[in-house]
Amino acid sequence: MENEVLTVDLMKENIALKSKVSELETLVKFYEEQFLLSKKRQFGVSSEKSEYDQLRLGVVDSESDENIVSSEEPALAVVKEHIRKKRTRKDRLPEDLPVEEIVCELPPEEQSCLDCGNEMHVMGRKAGRDELVVIPAKVMIRRYVTCTYACRECAKSSEHSTIRSARAPQSVIKGSYASPESVAFAAYQKFAMGVPLYRQEQDWERQGVLLSRQTMANWLMRCADDWLKPLVDELGRRILLREVLHADETTLQVLKEPGKQPERKSYLWCYRTSGDTDEPIVVAQYKPDRKACNPENFLAGFSGYLHTDGYDAYHKLPGNITVVGCWAHVRRKWDEALKIVSPSDRNGSKPMIGKQYCDKLFAIERELASFDASERYEQRVKRLKPLIDEFYAWADNVQARPKSALGKAISYMFSQQKYLRSVLLDGRLELSNNRAERTIKPFVISRKNFLFANTPNGADAAACIFSLIETAKETGVNPFDYLVYVFKMAPSLDLSDAKVIQELLPSGYKKFYCL
Numbered sequence: 001m002e003n004e005v006l007t008v009d010l011m012k013e014n015i016a017l018k019s020k021v022s023e024l025e026t027l028v029k030f031y032e033e034q035f036l037l038s039k040k041r042q043f044g045v046s047s048e049k050s051e052y053d054q055l056r057l058g059v060v061d062s063e064s065d066e067n068i069v070s071s072e073e074p075a076l077a078v079v080k081e082h083i084r085k086k087r088t089r090k091d092r093l094p095e096d097l098p099v100e101e102i103v104c105e106l107p108p109e110e111q112s113c114l115d116c117g118n119e120m121h122v123m124g125r126k127a128g129r130d131e132l133v134v135i136p137a138k139v140m141i142r143r144y145v146t147c148t149y150a151c152r153e154c155a156k157s158s159e160h161s162t163i164r165s166a167r168a169p170q171s172v173i174k175g176s177y178a179s180p181e182s183v184a185f186a187a188y189q190k191f192a193m194g195v196p197l198y199r200q201e202q203d204w205e206r207q208g209v210l211l212s213r214q215t216m217a218n219w220l221m222r223c224a225d226d227w228l229k230p231l232v233d234e235l236g237r238r239i240l241l242r243e244v245l246h247a248d249e250t251t252l253q254v255l256k257e258p259g260k261q262p263e264r265k266s267y268l269w270c271y272r273t274s275g276d277t278d279e280p281i282v283v284a285q286y287k288p289d290r291k292a293c294n295p296e297n298f299l300a301g302f303s304g305y306l307h308t309d310g311y312d313a314y315h316k317l318p319g320n321i322t323v324v325g326c327w328a329h330v331r332r333k334w335d336e337a338l339k340i341v342s343p344s345d346r347n348g349s350k351p352m353i354g355k356q357y358c359d360k361l362f363a364i365e366r367e368l369a370s371f372d373a374s375e376r377y378e379q380r381v382k383r384l385k386p387l388i389d390e391f392y393a394w395a396d397n398v399q400a401r402p403k404s405a406l407g408k409a410i411s412y413m414f415s416q417q418k419y420l421r422s423v424l425l426d427g428r429l430e431l432s433n434n435r436a437e438r439t440i441k442p443f444v445i446s447r448k449n450f451l452f453a454n455t456p457n458g459a460d461a462a463a464c465i466f467s468l469i470e471t472a473k474e475t476g477v478n479p480f481d482y483l484v485y486v487f488k489m490a491p492s493l494d495l496s497d498a499k500v501i502q503e504l505l506p507s508g509y510k511k512f513y514c515l
Helices: 002-043 062-068 154-159 180-191 197-206 213-239 292-296 311-317 329-339 351-366 373-395 405-415 419-424 432-452 456-474 479-492 498-504 506-513
Strands: 146-152 161-167 244-254 265-274 283-285 304-305 321-326
Touching: 146 154, 146 405, 180 213, 180 456, 180 479, 197 213, 197 479, 213 265, 213 283, 213 456, 213 498, 244 432, 244 456, 265 292, 265 432, 265 456, 283 292, 283 432, 283 479, 292 311, 304 329, 311 419, 321 329, 321 419, 329 351, 329 405, 329 419, 329 498, 351 405, 373 419, 405 419, 432 456, 456 479, 456 506, 479 506, 498 506
Parallel strands: 244 304, 304 321
Antiparallel strands: 146 161, 244 265, 265 283
C-alpha cells in the first residue's frame, strides 16, 4: 500500500516537473526571441527590406513557391510581374542662383605671338566648369534710424511749424534685438535641421556673438505665442473640414510639468491631411499624457476617415470617425517574426509567408497609385479584398505561442482586423499610416538632440513651430523664408482678420509671393 502511494506521488511530481520544464523552455524561447530582436534593433539595419523580399525583386522563384504552398495552406495569389525604373536623384543647381564669372586670361608676358612678336587679341571665350560656392552665414547689426521732418517756411512765418517723423517697422519682439531673420534661423535650425539651442549658442559664440540658449528659447516662445499660434489655430480649424486625415503621436519629456515627475513622458500628437488635397496641413499638439480624450477633443467636429496605428485610444473615437488601420505595422510584425528564424530556415517558413502576403498587398497598391479614387476603390474590391480574405484564412490556421514573435504578428492582425479592412471602404484611403509617421519623424530626430522641453510653454511653442515648418515643407515653400516673412509682416497686421491670416499661411505665402 505504501509503495502504491509512493508511486502515485512520484508520478504526480514527475508530471509537475515536466510541466515546469515546459514552462521554463517556453520562457527561455521567449527571452531568446526578445534578445535577438533587441540585437537586431540596436545593431541591425532599420530598413525592413531584405534579400528575402521576393516581390521587391519582381519575381517569385519556383523553389520558394514549392516551399510556401502545401496541402494545408491556401495557395498565394500571383501578382503580375512588372518592371519599374530605378528611381535616381540627379544633382541640380537652381537656374536663379547668382553667377560669378571668373575669366581666365594669359599672363601679359604670354600674350605676344610666338612667330612675329605682335600682341594677340581675344578671339573667343569658352565656357568651362561650374562650381557651387558656399558663403557662411553673415552676421550683422540692422540699426533703424528714423528721420524727423520740419517745414522751414512755417518756421520763418509762424509760431508753429509742422513736424513729422518717419516710422520704423514694428519689431518682432518689442524691447529686444531679435530680428525676423534671427528668430526664424533659430526655429529652422532646431526643428528643421535638428540643431538644439545649446549648439546654436556655441556657433554664435564662434562668430563672436554672445547669445544664450535661454534668450533664443524666450524668442521662440514669445514669437510662437504672439504670431504663430493664430495661424496654427486656423490650420486646426481647416484640417477638421477634410474627410481623410492621418494621426500619430510620439513622446516628449517636459521637466517642469505641474503634477508630474520630470522623468515621466508627455506626448506630441500630430494630425495631417492625406494625399487627396492640394493644400496639405500639419497640426501638432502638446499634451501631458496619452489619454484617449486628446484625439477626441481635437477631432471634435470632424467626420470622416482617420488613418492611425493600432493604439487603442483612436478606437474610442465617436462613430462618425472611421478608423483606418496600418498594414505597414502588420508587415513590421511579420518582419520581426522572420528575423527570429535562422537564415537557413526562412524560405517557406510561416513568417516568410505572412510577410510575402503583406508584400503582395503593397505591390497591388503600387500598381493602383496612378488610378483615381473611384477606379482604385473598384480595383481594391476586385483584387485587394480576396487577397486579404485569403491572408486571414491562412493566418487563422497557423499555430504559435501567444507571446512569441509569430504569435504577436497573428494576434495583431486579428485584433486590428476591423480597422485594417477599412481601407476597402474608399479609394482615397491609403494602405498604411506612413504619411503621418514620415511627418512626425523630423520632430523625433530633433528630440534626440534637444532631449526635452523645460516647461509646458516651451513644449506648446515647439508644437506650434513644428506645425508651420512641416506645413511649409509639405506646401513646397522654404520654411526659413516663410518664417522670416511671417515675423516681418505679422507685427504690423491685424491677426483677427481672416484675409490676413490666409495670406500668412504657407498656402497664401506660396500663392502670393512664390511666383
